[in-house]
Amino acid sequence: MYFDKLHAPLITILATFQAVGFLQAEKLPARPNVLFIAIDDMNDWTGFLGGHPQAQTPHMDRLAKKGVNFTNAHCSAPGCSPSRNALLYGVEPYKSGLYAFYDQDKFSKSQLEDYTSLPEFFKNNGYATFGSGKIHHRRNPTPVEWTEFYDHKAEKRNPLIFDDSGYRQGKSSKMNFKPTLNPLEDHNDYKNASFGTEILSREHTKPFFLAVGIVKPHLAFVAPKQFFDLYPDPVRPPRIRVKDHEDIPAVGRAMAKLKDDKRFKSDGAWNEVRRAYLACISWADHNVGRLIAALEASPYADNTVVVLWSDHGYSLGEKNHFRKFALWEETTRVPFIIWDTRNQKTKETRVVDDGVSLINIYKTLADLSGLKAPDYIDGFSLAPQMLDPSKPFKAPAICSWGRGNYTVRDKDWRYTRYYNGGEELYHHLKDSDEWTNLSANPKYVAHKKRLASYLPVKEAPMVEKGIETWSVPISADKPLTNKKKTKPASLKKN
Numbered sequence: 001m002y003f004d005k006l007h008a009p010l011i012t013i014l015a016t017f018q019a020v021g022f023l024q025a026e027k028l029p030a031r032p033n034v035l036f037i038a039i040d041d042m043n044d045w046t047g048f049l050g051g052h053p054q055a056q057t058p059h060m061d062r063l064a065k066k067g068v069n070f071t072n073a074h075c076s077a078p079g080c081s082p083s084r085n086a087l088l089y090g091v092e093p094y095k096s097g098l099y100a101f102y103d104q105d106k107f108s109k110s111q112l113e114d115y116t117s118l119p120e121f122f123k124n125n126g127y128a129t130f131g132s133g134k135i136h137h138r139r140n141p142t143p144v145e146w147t148e149f150y151d152h153k154a155e156k157r158n159p160l161i162f163d164d165s166g167y168r169q170g171k172s173s174k175m176n177f178k179p180t181l182n183p184l185e186d187h188n189d190y191k192n193a194s195f196g197t198e199i200l201s202r203e204h205t206k207p208f209f210l211a212v213g214i215v216k217p218h219l220a221f222v223a224p225k226q227f228f229d230l231y232p233d234p235v236r237p238p239r240i241r242v243k244d245h246e247d248i249p250a251v252g253r254a255m256a257k258l259k260d261d262k263r264f265k266s267d268g269a270w271n272e273v274r275r276a277y278l279a280c281i282s283w284a285d286h287n288v289g290r291l292i293a294a295l296e297a298s299p300y301a302d303n304t305v306v307v308l309w310s311d312h313g314y315s316l317g318e319k320n321h322f323r324k325f326a327l328w329e330e331t332t333r334v335p336f337i338i339w340d341t342r343n344q345k346t347k348e349t350r351v352v353d354d355g356v357s358l359i360n361i362y363k364t365l366a367d368l369s370g371l372k373a374p375d376y377i378d379g380f381s382l383a384p385q386m387l388d389p390s391k392p393f394k395a396p397a398i399c400s401w402g403r404g405n406y407t408v409r410d411k412d413w414r415y416t417r418y419y420n421g422g423e424e425l426y427h428h429l430k431d432s433d434e435w436t437n438l439s440a441n442p443k444y445v446a447h448k449k450r451l452a453s454y455l456p457v458k459e460a461p462m463v464e465k466g467i468e469t470w471s472v473p474i475s476a477d478k479p480l481t482n483k484k485k486t487k488p489a490s491l492k493k494n
Contacts, residue, residue: 031126032207032305033207033209033210033305034207034304034365034369035200035210035304035305036365037212037306037307037308038084038134038211038213038311039288039308040080040217040310041217041218041311041312042313042314043315043330043334044335045278046061046285046335047060048061048063049071049335054236055278055281057282058289060285060289062292063292063308063337064337066339067337067339068386069337069349072411073333073336073357074333074355074356074358074397074409075311075332075399076357076398077099077401078312078325078327079312079324079325081101081138081468082400083311083358084311085136086358086378087358087362088362089115090116090362090376092359096463097463099402100472102463102468103466104139104466105138106466107465108465111465114376116374119135120144121362122209122371123145127206127207127209128147128204128209129148129210130149130209131145131148132149132193132211133189133192133212133214135213150191150195152188158182161182162179162181163179163181163228165179166228167272167276174220175219176222177222177273179225179228179279182224187283188215189214189283189287192212193212193291195212196210196294200291200295200297204300214284214288216281216283217277217283223279223282227279228276230279231282233271235274237317238318239433240317241435244319244320245320250422250480252327252418254480255326255401256326257321257322270316270317274317295341305340305341306337306341308338309358310335312331312332312334313329313332314331315328315331327405327406327416328434329426336356336358340368340386350389352382352385354392354410356385356397359378360382364383380393395454396409396451396454397410398454398455398456402472402476402477403419403460404475405418406455412427413426413451414426414434415439415447415451417452419476419479424437424439425438425439425447425451426438
């Protein structure tokens with residue numbers, strides 16, 4: 001069947017490794033397998049990135065030590081859909097026009113014909129492709145991309161039971177920040193990871209591309225109680241400057257979700273929200289650990305490239321902002337690790353701290369697999385930096401949020417320009433919190449000019465077919481006005 005059911009929990013899977021005759025190392029395919037771990041909404045609140053001093057992520061920390069830890073990595077867009085579209089199709093939003101959120105099942109047949117998604121690319125090159133969880137945003141799995149895709153929706157689901165502790169805002173299931181009391185197996189992320197471990201237990205006759213999408217810490221911030229219990233009450237809040245918006249341009253201020261911040265403060269709920277977010281990160285880490293353990297117990301442990309990434313960061317009150325949807329450090333910075341298990345000789349931790357974009361994943365995986373990426377693909381291969389972390393990049397990271405709004409991040413600086421000319425400039429060596437906007441200071445004109453040279457000269461028009469209009473950010477397509485609601489200019493009726 002195209003959609004396969006979950007076969008066994010991890011304990012059974014690991015036991016079968018000893019009982020089943022697997023392919024010997026010399027019979028493994030010459031090309032490496034790929035384990036592609038996509039995490040939703042995870043910022044730098046991890047041990048290996050040091051974003052929160054209490055974060056407990058032992059499995060990802062261990063993975064970061066084994067592979068290359070890109071500590072200054074950034075998404076192509078601070079929203080699920082545009083970020084994933086950029087990464088999976090290998091094209092920046094300002095070139096594709098996919099600036100906002102889209103239901104790709106509503107696209108016309110011609111809209112994606114110029115693009116080859118990453119799983120489709122591997123499938124076209126002789127790989128078996130397997131997937132589970134959230135890989136695309138709003139695109140149903142198709143045989144064009146996947147040999148097999150696990151759909152937990154087809155299975156009987158036990159409703160989640162919540163502990164009385166924690167916080168819930170109104171009746172919204174999305175704004176729930178409570179521990180669950182169910183067995184781990186009842187949770188979707190556990191099921192999706194279990195599918196991945198089951199694939200790793202199989203005997204494969206050709207190389208495979210295995211993508212596992214872990215949804216937490218995406219809202220709602222709910223996770224098994226044992227992961228809430230890892231964190232004290234209260235947890236340590238992030239550093240926040242009370243009057244942080246004084247030197248931010250109007251478009252930047254308008255991107256901040258002030259209503260969320262005010263509501264959490266009014267309800268005295270910020271601590272519960274942050275504690276729940278950390279619990280969800282540790283829950284995601286647990287499932288990452290299960291995947292890595294299954295890989296290491298499999299015959300593919302020495303012939304697999306592992307890549308772990310998150311689609312964007314997340315703000316937990318910094319700049320009075322909650323969620324993503326902004327062009328600041330916490331909303332663009334993401335975990336990003338590549339471990340090529342074929343290179344086991346290097347024992348020291350390899351860290352790359354220059355600004356790097358996730359747009360480079362496509363070409364990097366193609367390069368490491370000995371394949372030629374399609375000619376249209378943006379970015380560059382990171383294989384040289386994996387061998388020599390000190391090797392400079394061809395370009396810094398660029399992140400878009402709507403047509404005309406861009407931020408450029410290199411090793412030490414962030415420069416942001418909004419569609420109406422508003423600017424922000426931060427020197428991260430002295431101001432890692434981005435509290436002091438230096439854009440108006442004449443001393444730093446050279447830095448602005450250098451970083452601005454990477455901004456796009458041409459911008460693709462916003463794609464309208466399949467768009468979720470709620471998601472259009474304040475931009476050239478939705479100019480800032482005094483009105484509470486405005487339709488994108490391109491979507492207004494004549």
